[in-house]
Structures are given as structure tokens and as C-alpha cells.
Amino acid sequence: MRIGIIGAGLSGLATAFYLRRLAPQTELVVYEADARAGGTMRTHVVGGMRFEAGANGFLTNKPDCLQLVRDCGLGERLLPAADAMRTRYVYHDRLHRLPASPGDFLASGLLTWPEKLRALCEPFVSAAPAERDETVREFGDRRLGAAVSRIFLDALCIGIYGASPDQLSMRAAFPLVAALEREHGSLLKGMLARRRTAGPRGVLTSLHGGLGELSARLAETAGVEWRWSTTVRNVDRASEGLVVSDDSGPTSFDRVIVCTPAYAAVDLLRDLDRELSQLLAEIEYTPIAVVGLGYRAVQSAAVPATPRHDGFGVLTTSASRTPILGVVWESSVFPGRAPPGQRCVRVMIGGQRNPELVEQADAGLVATARAGLRQVLGEDPDPETVFVQRWPRGIPCYGRGHLARIAAIDARLAQWPRLHLNGNAYRGVAMNDCVRNSRELAARLAAATTGEGT
Numbered sequence: 001m002r003i004g005i006i007g008a009g010l011s012g013l014a015t016a017f018y019l020r021r022l023a024p025q026t027e028l029v030v031y032e033a034d035a036r037a038g039g040t041m042r043t044h045v046v047g048g049m050r051f052e053a054g055a056n057g058f059l060t061n062k063p064d065c066l067q068l069v070r071d072c073g074l075g076e077r078l079l080p081a082a083d084a085m086r087t088r089y090v091y092h093d094r095l096h097r098l099p100a101s102p103g104d105f106l107a108s109g110l111l112t113w114p115e116k117l118r119a120l121c122e123p124f125v126s127a128a129p130a131e132r133d134e135t136v137r138e139f140g141d142r143r144l145g146a147a148v149s150r151i152f153l154d155a156l157c158i159g160i161y162g163a164s165p166d167q168l169s170m171r172a173a174f175p176l177v178a179a180l181e182r183e184h185g186s187l188l189k190g191m192l193a194r195r196r197t198a199g200p201r202g203v204l205t206s207l208h209g210g211l212g213e214l215s216a217r218l219a220e221t222a223g224v225e226w227r228w229s230t231t232v233r234n235v236d237r238a239s240e241g242l243v244v245s246d247d248s249g250p251t252s253f254d255r256v257i258v259c260t261p262a263y264a265a266v267d268l269l270r271d272l273d274r275e276l277s278q279l280l281a282e283i284e285y286t287p288i289a290v291v292g293l294g295y296r297a298v299q300s301a302a303v304p305a306t307p308r309h310d311g312f313g314v315l316t317t318s319a320s321r322t323p324i325l326g327v328v329w330e331s332s333v334f335p336g337r338a339p340p341g342q343r344c345v346r347v348m349i350g351g352q353r354n355p356e357l358v359e360q361a362d363a364g365l366v367a368t369a370r371a372g373l374r375q376v377l378g379e380d381p382d383p384e385t386v387f388v389q390r391w392p393r394g395i396p397c398y399g400r401g402h403l404a405r406i407a408a409i410d411a412r413l414a415q416w417p418r419l420h421l422n423g424n425a426y427r428g429v430a431m432n433d434c435v436r437n438s439r440e441l442a443a444r445l446a447a448a449t450t451g452e453g454t
């Protein structure tokens with residue numbers, strides 16, 4: 001049994017890793033357009049600072065990434081975030097600490113008393129029909145009131161997807177929260193019920209060398225033929241199985257797993273199944289840019305040195321009209337990201353709020369980041385080190401209709417039992433989702449290959 005995997009981001013890497021373990025008899029070939037592994041998950045060291053180009057960590061309230069890191073022998077390299085990271089801020093009319101408890105919520109200046117009372121009426125709001133595909137804004141307005149949507153949900157959608165609550169489907173983007181309403185009739189009742197059964201809250205976790213360390217280790221998985229710097233052009237049918245064509249020509253496989261972003265799969269699969277390709281083209285992506293700034297020992301708001309600014313960072317709301325989406329105080333979250341006495345931050349820019357800003361040249365992005373820091377934190381010291389990463393199609397947007405589209409994609413795939421799609425475009429963008437989906441796919445294929453023989 002020969003299996004071809006296209007794309008060596010986290011999804012392709014984890015699929016290859018688990019296939020190697022669960023189906024050791026298979027021949028595996030991984031194609032990657034880039035010269036290095038990891039897709040958006042990569043770490044850059046600049047001026048002694050360690051900057052993540054994409055994700056900066058995974059949460060341990062789900063077991064998937066933690067298990068993968070241990071399975072590939074990097075357990076001792078795990079780096080949990082400092083406790084201070086639980087303190088988060090939101091910039092709306094000014095900087096506010098995000099409430100972390102019901103008492104904080106009541107004391108917070110983010111909402112007026114009528115707005116707080118409206119939110120507290122949440123348990124008495126009736127549930128929407130299960131089939132209604134609401135946006136996050138519609139869901140929030142209905143259950144918690146417009147002010148909560150405008151501030152908290154707006155910041156949350158930006159923080160996770162770089163997207164607007166007007167664009168994201170509640171059921172697709174936040175399935176666990178939507179399920180609270182469906183199963184308990186109310187978010188509050190659902191959270192109280194889950195608290196009785198759930199384990200401890202997750203801790204944001206990375207590795208000492210950054211997440212690039214995980215990419216690099218997975219790319220060393222033995223027994224896999226790694227083909228770097230090769231862009232797959234096409235997947236088509238063969239007399240038996242499928243043929244993958246790259247610049248070096250066609251190669252036949254019994255099964256092919258496409259782990260590229262959906263927009264790349266559109267081109268790969270056009271000749272094989274035009275309808276499937278068109279469905280994939282409907283999945284939209286949000287542009288995002290990451291600007292890393294490193295500072296020598298200075299005391300400033302952008303460089304958290306005072307207790308007030310010691311924490312995870314700041315998310316901004318659309319109403320705040322800041323040019324940045326948020327700031328993560330990286331060396332406060334993961335001490336060691338900067339040399340002793342120095343600090344580094346990452347500033348997120350663009351998203352659905354200001355997509356055009358991502359197109360700026362490096363100098364423009366750095367200027368935007370610094371203008372944002374001045375507005376949000378009131379200070380902008382000169383950085384010693386600068387890092388810029390642009391992702392013109394960074395994060396898939398699970399818009400209204402996403403779940404119906406995935407069902408239609410699955411129906412098309414049923415015609416092609418030897419073809420599989422895996423990646424963050426379909427069933428979750430978080431690293432834990434990518435790893436879970438990859439492990440489950442590998443397990444299904446391992447079971448199937450045993451049945452089919454090798």
C-alpha cells in the first residue's frame with residue numbers, strides 16, 4: 001500500500017507521523033512546496049529573540065497536541081505559559097482588564113449596568129432552532145445582548161480567527177459553545193454543568209525552542225520519503241488508485257491525502273472532480289500579518305515590566321478603531337523567548353477588519369504595529385529587533401454555510417474512496433483540532449489498509 005500526502009504543515013506532518021506508527025507496512029511519500037516543514041507553524045530566531053510566524057501555543061484542555069509532542073519524544077521540551085498569562089486585556093474605549101470571574105464582570109467598566117443586566121438574563125433566553133445557522137453576532141446579540149457581542153465576541157473572533165463576528169458561523173467556529181445552548185438551553189447553565197464534570201482549565205503550552213521544534217521533529221519521522229521544495233500540480237485518477245504529478249513527473253499511489261490549504265486543493269483536484277474543486281473554492285481565508293518587536297532592557301507599556309501589563313496581552317475591538325488586532329507579550333507568556341533582561345512582543349495586523357493593511361511592505365507593517373502600540377498602550381519604544389510575517393491567506397473563515405459545505409464536500413469525496421482531505425479548512429483551525437483529525441484519519445486508514453492488505 002502506497003500513500004501520498006500533499007502538504008507538510010501540522011496536518012500533513014501529524015498524519016504521516018501517526019500513519020507510520022499505526023500502519024508501519026505502508027509506503028509513505030510526503031510532498032511539500034516549501035523547503036521546510038510546518039506550514040504556518042514555524043519559529044524564527046532574530047537578534048536572539050524567538051518569534052513564532054503563526055501559532056504561539058496550544059491549549060492542554062484537549063489532549064491531542066500534548067500527546068503528539070510526547071509521542072514524538074519531545075515531552076521534556078514542553079513549555080507551559082507563565083501563570084501571568086491568565087491576565088488579559090481588551091482595548092475598547094481604553095485599556096480594560098478582561099473579567100476573569102463573575103465578580104470581575106460586575107465590577108468591570110466595559111459594560112453599563114443595563115448591559116450587564118441584559119447579559120445576566122442569558123439563562124432566560126429561549127434557544128434558537130437547532131438548524132438555524134447564525135453568525136456569532138446574531139447568536140451573541142440574542143443570548144447576551146448587543147454590547148457583549150460588540151466588545152467580548154468581537155475581540156474573541158479577532159483573537160482566534162482574525163475574523164468579524166458578522167462573518168463567522170457560530171455552529172462552525174465555536175461548536176462547543178453552540179452545543180451548550182443546544183444541550184442545556186443556556187450558556188450559563190451549560191457551563192455550570194460542565195464545570196462539575198470537566199477537568200482543569202487548559203494551559204497555553206509550547207516548546208522551549210518554539211513550535212518550529214515540533215515541525216522539525218515530525219519531519220524527521222523515519223521511514224517516510226520526504227520530498228521538499230516540490231509543488232504538486234495535479235491529482236488524477238489512474239487505472240487503479242490515483243496519480244500525483246509534480247515537477248518531476250507522475251507517481252502512482254493507492255491513496256492520496258491532500259493536506260494543503262483548501263485554496264491549493266482547488267487547483268490540485270480540478271481535473272479529477274470539478275464540483276469538489278468548486279466547493280473547496282468557496283472556503284474563504286482571512287489575511288493576517290505578524291510583526292515581532294524585540295527590545296533591550298527598557299521599562300515601558302509595550303514591554304511589560306509593570307504588574308499592570310504583565311499578562312498575556314491585549315485584544316482590540318472594532319469600535320476602538322485601532323490599526324492593530326492585538327498584542328501578545330511573548331516574553332511574558334513564555335520567558336526565554338528573549339534573552340535575559342530583554343523583551344519581545346508580537347503585534348497582529350489585518351484580519352477581516354483591515355485586510356488591506358497586510359499588503360503593506362515591511363516598513364509599513366512595522367509603522368502600523370508601532371502606531372497601534374502607541375494608541376493601545378500609550379508607549380512605543382524603539383525596537384532593537386524586528387520580525388515581519390505576512391499571511392495573505394492565513395486563517396480559514398468558517399462562515400455561514402460552512403457545515404453544509406463540509407457535508408457537500410464529504411458527499412463528493414464518497415465518490416473517491418482513495419482520496420482524503422485533511423487540514424485546518426474543514427473541521428477546526430486550532431492545532432489540537434488539526435492533530436486530532438490527522439490521528440483519526442491515520443487510524444481509519446490503518447484499519448482500512450489492514451483490510452485491503454499491502
Ligand SMILES: Cc1cc2nc3c(=O)[nH]c(=O)nc-3n(C[C@H](O)[C@H](O)[C@H](O)COP(=O)(O)OP(=O)(O)OC[C@H]3O[C@@H](n4cnc5c(N)ncnc54)[C@H](O)[C@@H]3O)c2cc1C
Pocket residue numbers: 006007008009010011012031032033034037038039040041053054055056057058059230231232233259260261264268288290391394395422423424425428429430431432434
Ligand atoms: C497567524 C496565526 C496564528 C495562529 N495561532 C494559533 C494558536 O495560537 N493556537 C492554535 O492552536 N492555532 C493557531 N493557528 C492555527 C494553526 O496554526 C493552523 O490551523 C495549523 O497550523 C494549520 O496546519 P495545516 O497543516 O492544516 O495547514 P498549513 O500550515 O497551511 O500547511 C499546509 C502546507 O501545504 C503546503 N502546500 C500547499 N500547496 C501545496 C502543493 N501544491 N504542493 C505541496 N505542498 C503544498 C504548504 O506549503 C504548507 O506547508 C494560527 C494560525 C495563524 C496563521
